[in-house]
Amino acid sequence: MPVTLVEVAARAGVSPATVSRVLNGNYPVAESTRQRVEKAVRELDYVVNAHARALLHATSGIVGVVLNDASDPFFAGIARGIQGAAAETSRLSVICNSEGDAEQEFAFLDLLRGHRADAVILVGAAPEDEEYRAAATTRAKGMLTTGTRMVLCGRPSPGEDAPGHVVEIDNEGGSAAITRHLVELGHRRIAYVTGPDGRTTTTARLAGFRRALADFGVEADENLVVHGDFSRQAGREAVERLLAAGRDFTAVLAANDLVAAGAVSALRAAGRSVPDDVSVAGYDNLPTAVDVWPNLTTVHVPLEEIGRKAIELAFGPADPQTVVTIPTAVVVRDSTAAPAAG
Amino acid sequence: MPVTLVEVAARAGVSPATVSRVLNGNYPVAESTRQRVEKAVRELDYVVNAHARALLHATSGIVGVVLNDASDPFFAGIARGIQGAAAETSRLSVICNSEGDAEQEFAFLDLLRGHRADAVILVGAAPEDEEYRAAATTRAKGMLTTGTRMVLCGRPSPGEDAPGHVVEIDNEGGSAAITRHLVELGHRRIAYVTGPDGRTTTTARLAGFRRALADFGVEADENLVVHGDFSRQAGREAVERLLAAGRDFTAVLAANDLVAAGAVSALRAAGRSVPDDVSVAGYDNLPTAVDVWPNLTTVHVPLEEIGRKAIELAFGPADPQTVVTIPTAVVVRDSTAAPAAG
């Protein structure tokens, strides 16, 4: 049913080869012939079959982006950067939601490999267990044999032997910096609401928090570390639990801005004023950070830039195994202040 | 370089046909043969070439989603629904950001057609000019000849003659309902901050606003209608302009929740309390609506459900031209109240 190149050729009264050459413009074709062919293409509303083309070229013009959840603004920001940069190399980006499930992630990886994706970009924190590491390394090697470039974005390389470039976010540094900000304001009892357990990002951010406290000689109270995930809901519940347990704290540091937003609403519901009674700080500087009142002090992460960088690494000169670390910066807004006296 | 089916066949000591049959499981193969083949597949880490397969089937297992901006929570929500539902039919969703540019949108459409996408889902408001309508109709017809199903989501059909299903959002009804809510609270001077000009969604929501006012016999003051786009920035600036011009209003109705969030922050910056001095209402019930303080009164739009519905229409029994209208519902929260006396 779909129109083929052969039909176009017949209509234009030329050979298939000529039509192909007009379409690709990589071979001289007489002006009059060209026009006849172009007319036939228009009249039949013909588009080349990308599969037949890819079959010859072993390339598809597709960039796969595998992430946890495209509706999460963190991923959305990075994906946006990737799409923009990929489009500039006239490639089509495919976004795949793995829902944080390793099984699904691998399924997508195989699917993309089957489609001979030019590159696959894995975005976001990875599970930390050994089994996942091994499986990921195998997959990464497989990608190479299909000529698919791999870039890891916001997660460390699964291992020395795994091929692929890496765009890392300075999570530990940023987390340490914002902790420092709180300590310098005078906070000593700081609650920390983590991201999901066993994820690289969670671990790094928590480590930065602990390191900064240690640097100042502040003792970390493990009762003030509450585990959650990267959602508003988690932020709300974590703070509710802290309050219910009667914990004493003057600041809450959240795994990201969504969690911070949840924390703010829980504090408000409990009649605590932010930042007068309790300071709250987030991470990522998501658009939401300025919707929350008071506007969130947070750590800026240049999401789109990270995405662009990933594409740059994927299609740039192929030095094997480049690792780029994206710096972060504390953004002070209205949700943090010196603790109330006493 | 990539492993082919023929190589797998050679290694397993069988014919290519047999390998294909093991892989697809659609033809009896002796158990011992199957095992040999599976071993070879594992050892060579083989994945079928999706292009060669698609070349035969004239189908690709891909669903194209074309939208303005995947990082906008409105689109993200719908895309999420689409992805989930598409995955259940084991199809891969491709998200394409058109950035609201018709040129790019058409480029993606052609690209997807070239890839023999099983379906293409166009999400979000469309330009209202005749030229666009005509071009869109042509494209839609072309899709049919390639066997690609078309679904329009959150936009009306470009015309009677254009094929494809439609999932419409009851924008006018929702807008009228929330306007009614404000009028019933006692508001008479209501400012309206629109979405981008010349877009179907903008027009419909504005029409609902006007209709509801007319129903109550409230005269609409055109000075209170300010044009913007669907961003926080637009909401902020619109309200700043209204205030600077010394306009008198007791409520602001925004084209969506992001705009409403911007409006709230502009009002707060100007020392007006929400909802005591001015009520604010949004649209879409985005996650952000409950981050804003006070939590936004808004119109709930079931985004994921819309996405799922789109897939259902695309791959369900192919009645031509189904139109489904998704109802909306007012959600009253804390950003609206009766106007101050006097």
Add this chain to the structure above:
DNA sequence: CGCGTGATAGAAAAGCCTTTCTACGGGCTC
């Protein structure tokens, strides 16, 4: 004992485009 039958496997064609190789005219040079 020959042949039909069922189970399994192979051969070959098809699907659509690109690209190399070949062919054909015509103008130019000597």
Add this chain to the structure above:
DNA sequence: GAGCCCGTAGAAAGGCTTTTCTATCACGCG
């Protein structure tokens, strides 16, 4: 006027998998 080269176009192969059609083998039955 003969031989060449250039510009242009066609023929045909190649790329990878699926699927139809055919072949083989073992077995059982008449």
